Amino acid sequence: IRHLGAVAGVEVTASHNPPRNNGYKVYLGDGSQIVPPADAEIAAEIDAIASLHDVPRPASGWQTLDDSVLDAYLARTDAVLAENSARTARTVYTAMHGVGKDTLLAAFARAGFPAPELVAEQAEPDPDFPTVAFPNPEEPGAMDLAFAKARETDPDLIIANDPDADRCAVAVKEDGAWRMLRGDEVGALLAAHLVARGARGTFAESIVSSSLLGRIAEKAGLPYEETLTGFKWIARVEGLRYGYEEALGYCVDPEGVRDKDGITAALLVTELASELKEQNRTLPDLLDDLAVAHGLHATDQLSVRVEDLSVIARAMRQLREHPPTELAGLAITRAEDLTRGTDRLPPTDGLRYTLDGARVIVRPSGTEPKLKCYLEVVVPVPTHADLPAARTRATELLTAIKRDLSTAAGI
Known part of the structure; x- marks a missing residue:
């Protein structure tokens, strides 16, 4: 949109949802997704249409773009990486039946x-997503084929995009087995990498993401918001240099793409893995360093998919009318109705x-029939030797x- 000077754009997309939820995204001329009041105004215009025959459409004037837009995007990806940085990390990649x-x-x-070594069964676009029920790397089983390919080829990391390639998932080998990094872990790793490279500008995240980003930014003397x-909000942060969201979304080149972008994020995390590889270290090693420096920030999610949306409304009403006073034996010191x-x-x-x-945040999903509860605990870690005990404590909490939140919400 910004490259062409367009006033708006519509992306027809599978995103990370099941086939029946394929849809579209709307962007305005600043390159960001719509926010209120534009969303309601557009919806009102749609509702006012009685028939498509009433919609004026030009008989001519359409322009079908060539690959010059793609070429311009690829040229921008060069700027994501540091000049003469290590480029040695080997990857397995899955497009998750997407583009x-x-x-x-x-x-x-x-x-x-x-x-990259490709997961052949998921490499080509297929809107039916035949190998996965939900083409979202976060969903159980979605990464099984990628893990199988990694066991066969022994790469340094696994990269996965969702079908419209704005999300980027990363998996690493730890103690001989492959595991997905949480979005908050990748978000912190990319932040630490950018800080080490001397990045300036505002670091931003959504309220449901880990508070670790704020601590990294504070120590580096960088603004934080x-x-x-949703990236429709993150992308609007003034002076944004880096933004991320726990749902595997990372904006590492806000001047080029004012949204999460799974391609440039994949480049940056592979550069980081390459630099660590040159030092005989790994992404989990850097995560350990961050835990010792800032405390172990462990996150999890209680997510309930429903057929009947009234279940979500009932749970939110239950929490508002009968708010919990403690969870896991920890007193709630502040409760906010947003x-x-x-x-x-x-x-x-x-x-x-x-x-x-x-910290706990509860909200209905904006894109799926789900109630989402975002959990974070912070456990101090005096030394690297204290990490196992800290992880055990975090898991218990x-x-x-x-468990307690599920009971309080009646779900």
């Missing part, structure tokens, strides 16, 4: 990374609980918070 493969391969070849959920907004956030349908060493 990411050709662009990612071109970007990796341009950067000089080893050609929290926004409502429908009223805050001094820094516009109103949204959500609840935020602050506990001693923990997250399990207990999830």
Whole structure:
């Protein structure tokens, strides 16, 4: 949109949802997705249409673009990486039946990374997503084929995009087994990498993402902002240099793409893995360093998919009318109903609980029939030797918070 000077854009997309939920995204001329009041105004115009025959459509004047737009995008990806940085990490890549493969391969070849090993069964676009029920790397089973390919080829990391390639998932080998990194872990790794490279500007995230980003930014002397959920808000942060959201979304080149972008994120995390590889270290090693420096920030999610949307409304009403006073034995020191907004956030349908060493946010999903509860605990880690005990404590707390919150919400 910004490259062409367009006033708006519509992306027809599978995104990360099941086939029946394929849809579209609408962007305005600043390159960001629509937010209120534009969304309601557009919806009202749609509702006012009685028949498509009433919609004026030009008989001519359409322009079908050639590959020059793609070429311009690929040229921008060069700026994501540091000049003369290490480019040695080997990857397995899955496009999850989406559109990411050709662009990612071109970007990796341009950067000089080893050609990724492809998950052949998921490499080509297929809107029916035959190998996965939900084409979302976060969903159980979605990464099984990628893990199988990694066991066969032994790469340094696994990269996955969702079908429209704006999300980027990363998996690493740890203690001999492959595991997905949480979006918050990748978000912190990319932030640490950018800080080490001397990045300047504002670091931003949504309120449901880990508070670790704020600590990294504070230590680096960088501005930090929290926004409502969604890159439509993150992309609007003034002076944005880096933004991320726990749902595998990372904006590493805001001057080029004012949205999450799974291709440039994949390049940056592979550069980081390459630099660590040159030091005989791994992404989990850097995560350990961050835990010792800032405390172990462990996150989890209680997510309930429903057929009947009234279940979500009932759960939110239950929490508002009978709010919990403690979770996992930790007293709730502050409870906020975000429908009223805050001094820094516009109103949204959500609840935020602050506990001693923990945080919980509850909200209906904006894109799926789900109630989502985002959990975070922070456990101090004096030394690397204390990491195993800290992880055990964090797991116990997250399990207990999830149990108590489920009871309180009646789900």
